[in-house]
Amino acid sequence: MxxxxxxxxxxxxxxxxxxxxxxxxxxxxxxxxxxxxxxxxxxxxxxxxxxxxxxxxxxxxxxxxxxxxxxxxxxxxxxxxxxxxxxIARTFQNIALFKGMTVLDNILAGRNLMMRTSFLEQALYLGRTKREELAHREKVEEIIDFLHIQAVRKTPVGRLPYGLQKRVELARAFAAExxxxxxxxxxxxxxxxxxxxxxxxxxxxxxxxxxxxxxxxxxxxxxxxxxxxxxxxxxxxxxxxxxxxxxxxxxxxxxxxxxxxxxxxxxxxxxxxxx
Amino acid sequence: MIYREAGQFKATYSADQALFPIRQDQVGVAILLVIAYIVVPFVGNDYWLGSIFIPFLVLSLAALGLNILTGYAGQLSLGTAGFMAVGAFAAYNFAIRVPAIPLLLNFALSGLCAACVGILFGVPSLRIKGFYLAVATLASQFFIEWLFTRVGWFTNYSTSGVISAPPLSIFGHSLSSVWSRYVLTLAIVTVMALGAKNMVRSSVGRAWMAVRDMDVAAEVIGIRMLRTKLLAFGVSSFYCGVAGALWAFLYLGTVEPQAFDLARSFQILFMIIIGGVGSILGSFLGAAFIVLLPIFINIGSGMFGHAFRADTITQIELILFGGLIIFFLIVEPHGLARLWRIGKEKLRLWPFPY
Incomplete structure (x- = not known):
């Protein structure tokens, strides 16, 4: 190599x-x-x-x-x-994903630190919040493509097989850039x-x-x-x-x-x- | 056949992230709103509007508040009725001490008071979890009830400890008729439910669910534990506080601290267990179930020619509640909302499920 x-x-x-x-x-x-x-x-x-x-x-x-x-x-x-x-981002030895959330939400959660809108703006979900959500969604989709997990993006992670869960965890850590x-x-x-x-x-x-x-x-x-x-x-x-x-x-x-x-x-x- | 999204392609992330991405859902919600806003006020009589729909909506709002805290952020609470009481008594005090205050502003301020109290009692959640936290919130329930009973200032030194809502009006319209109060309640609940839905599908909601599902991992991806938990307590208590104010002002008109006792907290907890923990829709389904069940039992006993005495019916109600809660905890911990989802998924394939 x-x-x-x-x-x-x-x-x-x-x-x-x-x-x-x-x-x-x-x-x-x-x-x-x-x-x-x-x-x-x-x-x-x-x-x-x-x-x-x-x-x-x-x-x-x-x-x-x-x-x-x-x-x-x-x-x-x-x-x-x-x-x-x-x-600094990390993955865990025992999978530490958010089991009740979908793959997409898990990876988006990895980018939480970069989200700037306040909860009040989010309650209204107008303008800035919507633009922010969409911008991050786009980035997350790139990671989903990169790791070949398109087919399961809306599946709750608890339902995924072990190997895929490991991959989603890598995606979540990597999402934080x-x-x-x-x-x-x-x-x-x-x-x-x-x-x-x-x-x-x-x-x-x-x-x-x-x-x-x-x-x-x-x-x-x-x-x-x-x-x-x-x-x-x-x-x-x-x-x-x-x-x-x-x-x-x-x-x-x-x-x-x-x-x-x-x-x-x-x-x-x-x-x-x-x- | 009917409920199938085949052919509805989403070309943008914006369409995919819409509130109701599937057209059938959009139509369904629109029909529901038309019924709630237009059909019900015209068709319903004062008894149905005042004694069933208003309490149903108010309790839905309280259940929604508890669901944000327990269902989404994973913090078990038994102080719901206490936070409702804060809202109710705050609204009363604002109304008598600042008579010029607009009604909606009053409700918002009452909710904020409840939010502050909720945040205060949420501080232990940083250290304790699960049942131990439930016991800590129980303390808030007892303390708040005691405070409003013993400290006369809150009830304006009324001898009976009962507070009465002043004559209400909004934008110059008097709220003396039942249907006007119903429409106002409905409007407030609709807006707040929409707000809750928006919060849980944005980053704050994901932070709550992350804390609920795996708190260590949540902290490692950069979610601040204290801020997230206290925000959940604050928002949840705001919802409960507004619900309490609505309960006192738009539903009962007069209320005493005992209306917000531990039984009420449990009632709301049962609503989210039956309706669906971690689901906005579930809060409404659970509230509908618990408000409507006694009515159906009454009708049912009517079919037997009122063979049962009134106290027997009350007992039957309790037995049914207890049984159903155990049933749901064992069979479907995600409640009616999950059954609804499963139904929808089945419907997508019907009548060719292969």
Whole structure:
């Protein structure tokens, strides 16, 4: 694959972030950098702190220590809607769509931040409100076309199959026109074809719109294929950071996944066979 | 065959987002409005207009208010009657203290008073949800009822605690006849229902539903929890407050705080459960059902030659209500409005459902 896009400056920087819940240390002293237009994958065994990491980035959790710099603005904690206002959108590991609403309304809700009319104007539904609704509808239809979900636009999302729900969730996050898109296991529970589709969408979003993407994924072939950069977490610590190839050969990463072995020297072990 | 949108192509998003995109619906609504505005006032007698249609419309409005809060924003409330009482007593106080106040302005201000009280009692919703919130709103119900009973200023120190509406007029026309009060009620309810429909199909409605369906995700896409919930409480209480003012001024004429007791709150909650939670139409269907059911039971008992005593009929009513509520909660949690929708979907395919 020829990559035409240019990786830019650092857009998100986490410095020495620590997060604990009571006695449980979810993240300890983690630092990482995400560059513009990069696709960065966070991997690690279950309970490694991957989801906590995303929750710290978009303000659901507030780290006890450390600094987060996004687009040059440093903060220790912020509310999720402030993060959204700054251009961070995300999807969830367990689908978090608005089940009672149609696909169209879900995606439109993703653009709520950009809607300027007050509720009184909306009650009258004249002039400005109507123009605004139509303008956003047009944008949403572009996203619907982009993700091939035209046929279900008026279906309540609760009735859709799992793979499509995942796609609608991506659409809702993408509708906010974010600069940073956080995807928490976008391909969990999908079959091969759905995974291939989803990979294509992620790459397209990244290439066409220059959106920076941070994703958590367990499927190593996906991670190795689509990401520019991989960060490995284990027990809340960062144990690997580099390109997919570097990470794949990193002895500490191999230890975390396969368990430390003295019997075979590292160079004889090859992590993630067949890729 | 009749109800089918085949051949009605929408070429613009504007047409697709219209209030009633399907032509049959447009015709149906137009006919309904003609009946409500023209046929009913001419055909109906004072009993039907004054004792059935006006309370039906006012209770529909209150149910609509509760539906905005509970059905759309997902915040369970048992304080509906309390907010209606605020509207009623505010309207009374505006009327006696500022006699020159125009009637519609008075209703709007009363609604605003109720909205302020509603927002105040909505503050706990930021921290508590579901049944616990219902209990918190119950406190508002009891507090408001107590306040209007105990503090004489609100009833202008009337010894019985009863407030009476002054003679009403609008734009110089006296509202002494029942049909004029009916038409005014109908007009107010139509406008406010349209406003509610417009709100729930715009971004504020989507924010409410997002909070209802998945509050964490709603916050992550940039919806402010506090503002959205309090707005729902405010708008809902505004509707309930106007309903209370209409109840006192256009329906009963004289009213006491006990008219807005907990039973009234439950009655309105039952309306939205039976009619349809999260549906504008459902508010009206539920109100119609609960207002008309006692009348049909009466007629039914008349067919048996009034074999039942009056108190037995009241008991039968309660038994039927209880049974129906359990039935709807189990079988069709989205109420009559959903049955109506299913009916329409079936009708699209009839008579060839394959």
């Amino acid at each position: 020829v990559k035409t896009r240019v990786i830019g400056e650092v857009i998100l920087k986490l410095e020495n972030v620590s997060l604990s819940f009571g006695g449980v240390q979810a993240l300890s002293d983690v630092s990482l950098q995400v560059r513009e237009r990069q696709i960065l994958a966070i991997i690690g065994p279950n309970g490694a702190g991957k989801s906590s990491m995303l929750n710290v980035i978009n303000g659901v959790y507030h780290p006890q220590q450390g600094k987060i710099t996004f687009k040059g603005r440093t903060r220790t904690s912020m509310r999720p809607h402030d993060a959204a206002a700054m251009g 974010p600069e940073l898109l956080l995807l928490d296991e976008p391909m969990a529970g999908m079959n091969l074809e759905e995974k291939e589709d989803m990979c294509r969408f992620i790459l397209d979003v990244n290439e066409q719109f220059g959106t920076t993407i941070v994703l958590i994924e367990h499927d190593m072939s996906v991670v190795m294929d689509i990401s520019d950069h991989v960060v490995v977490l284990d027990f809340g610590r960062k144990i690997g950071d580099g390109t997919p190839d570097e990470v794949r050969r990193d002895p500490r990463v191999i230890d975390a996944y396969l368990g430390p072995t003295q019997a075979a020297p590292y160079h004889e072990k090859e992590l993630f066979h067949g890729m």
